[in-house]
Amino acid sequence: MPTVIVIGYRGDLDQALQSRGLDVCYIVQAPANAPKGRRFKRVADMENVQEVLRAVLAADIDDVAGVLTVHEMGVFAAAYLRQQLHLPGNADSKAALYFRDKYLQKSRLPPHVKRACCRYVSKDTSFLELSKDLGDVFVIKPATGAGSQRTTVVRSSDEYARALELFPSRSDVEIVAESFVDAPEVYMDGIWRGGRLRWSSLSSNHIAPLSAVEGGILSAHILDKRLHPELFQQAEALAGQALESLDAPDCVFHMEAFAQEAGLTFGECAIRLPGALSPQVNQLTFGVDLFDVEISLALGEEPADIPDNGTPERFYGYLLLRRSSNGTLTQQDFERNFTFDEIEYPLSPDGAIGPYGRFGQAIVSDPDELKLQKTIDEIVRFNEVGG
Numbered sequence: 001m002p003t004v005i006v007i008g009y010r011g012d013l014d015q016a017l018q019s020r021g022l023d024v025c026y027i028v029q030a031p032a033n034a035p036k037g038r039r040f041k042r043v044a045d046m047e048n049v050q051e052v053l054r055a056v057l058a059a060d061i062d063d064v065a066g067v068l069t070v071h072e073m074g075v076f077a078a079a080y081l082r083q084q085l086h087l088p089g090n091a092d093s094k095a096a097l098y099f100r101d102k103y104l105q106k107s108r109l110p111p112h113v114k115r116a117c118c119r120y121v122s123k124d125t126s127f128l129e130l131s132k133d134l135g136d137v138f139v140i141k142p143a144t145g146a147g148s149q150r151t152t153v154v155r156s157s158d159e160y161a162r163a164l165e166l167f168p169s170r171s172d173v174e175i176v177a178e179s180f181v182d183a184p185e186v187y188m189d190g191i192w193r194g195g196r197l198r199w200s201s202l203s204s205n206h207i208a209p210l211s212a213v214e215g216g217i218l219s220a221h222i223l224d225k226r227l228h229p230e231l232f233q234q235a236e237a238l239a240g241q242a243l244e245s246l247d248a249p250d251c252v253f254h255m256e257a258f259a260q261e262a263g264l265t266f267g268e269c270a271i272r273l274p275g276a277l278s279p280q281v282n283q284l285t286f287g288v289d290l291f292d293v294e295i296s297l298a299l300g301e302e303p304a305d306i307p308d309n310g311t312p313e314r315f316y317g318y319l320l321l322r323r324s325s326n327g328t329l330t331q332q333d334f335e336r337n338f339t340f341d342e343i344e345y346p347l348s349p350d351g352a353i354g355p356y357g358r359f360g361q362a363i364v365s366d367p368d369e370l371k372l373q374k375t376i377d378e379i380v381r382f383n384e385v386g387g
Helices: 011-019 049-059 072-085 093-097 102-108 127-134 157-164 209-213 229-245 278-286 290-299 331-337 369-385
Strands: 003-007 023-029 039-043 064-069 118-121 138-142 152-154 175-179 185-193 196-205 219-222 251-260 263-270 315-321 342-344 360-366
Touching: 003 011, 003 072, 003 290, 011 290, 023 049, 023 072, 039 049, 049 072, 064 072, 064 290, 072 093, 102 118, 102 175, 102 263, 118 127, 127 138, 127 157, 127 175, 138 157, 152 157, 185 229, 185 278, 185 290, 196 229, 196 278, 219 278, 219 369, 229 251, 229 263, 251 290, 278 290, 278 315, 278 360, 315 369, 331 342, 331 369, 360 369
Parallel strands: 003 023, 003 064, 023 039
Antiparallel strands: 118 175, 138 152, 138 175, 185 196, 185 251, 196 219, 219 315, 251 263, 315 360, 342 360
8 A cells, every 4th residue: 555654633524534544654753752552663753854764765665656744834844845755746855844944934025025124143243233224123034944933023132132032043044134024924725836826715813823822822723815806816916926936845734814995915925734624624615625636736636626616605714712710611611602613622721732832623614705714702701701
């Protein structure tokens, strides 16, 4: 049976691979394990390409059919493995770097694409120098980070010093500083194939992911093109300009942008599956299975026919629910007050906490996008105050 190497583990992708009848060998970052019955090798750092390749060679896999990753940190390693093992999919590891390093990415965009100012920072870079370059408020983050980890909004020299403490090394290319863009965030999930945009959807975050890292409830919903025609036109144009200028391979992509009165400002773009429950809400809204597309591209197959977006019957959104402040909120409390398409909320208050403080999760829908937005906001408030 052909084996797919997957860097990182994600349960919903694992189900999609099983439905394809594929054997899987996971490369996971310690202390994580893959589920019982699935082959895996642990590495200390999935961005250490030599270690990842050693783990794959040590796994002694007879018939490798493809490589894919579920994590931003695995994008470069996946491209490198394809090159070394002569596998289908994107094997240009240098090109992959432009979808990992935020400075390299923004530097390569065409001049007319509006973006935050971005530069590398070292321990020798002063707060005064950055405030002159980027303004009184700026952002410090890892050059190749993901999920808003170690990302800090800086407004003073003291905050700058604390932000740098999160980076113990003295690398000149580990940290970037960006000008702060104070605007709502939208994101596009899509399929880039043959040098053009083949399919896309546009969603709105209810709060910035950084706010979710700091204690907010991450939630988002699919936008209705009929209500936001200009925004959709701008996002599609921005995605095309960015992906073309960055020499994007055939891929599933996730692009983030800031919606300002003057138009969209590019945030960043990744060539991987979108995170959280975005794949699920896209499939429920449009019938597009991004997991299956990602697997097809990794196997060198032509993805299944992508249905035309059209006008969905219902729009879907998701929430990553947090544990209530008093620890007494239950799934039944949520269900007594709201109607859900799906909800999971642990019985025990001692349940595991995932990325963005996720204790549970929910999907909701409505034929009216504005009503959906209102419902999600009400659920967020209910979760925040503990019912």
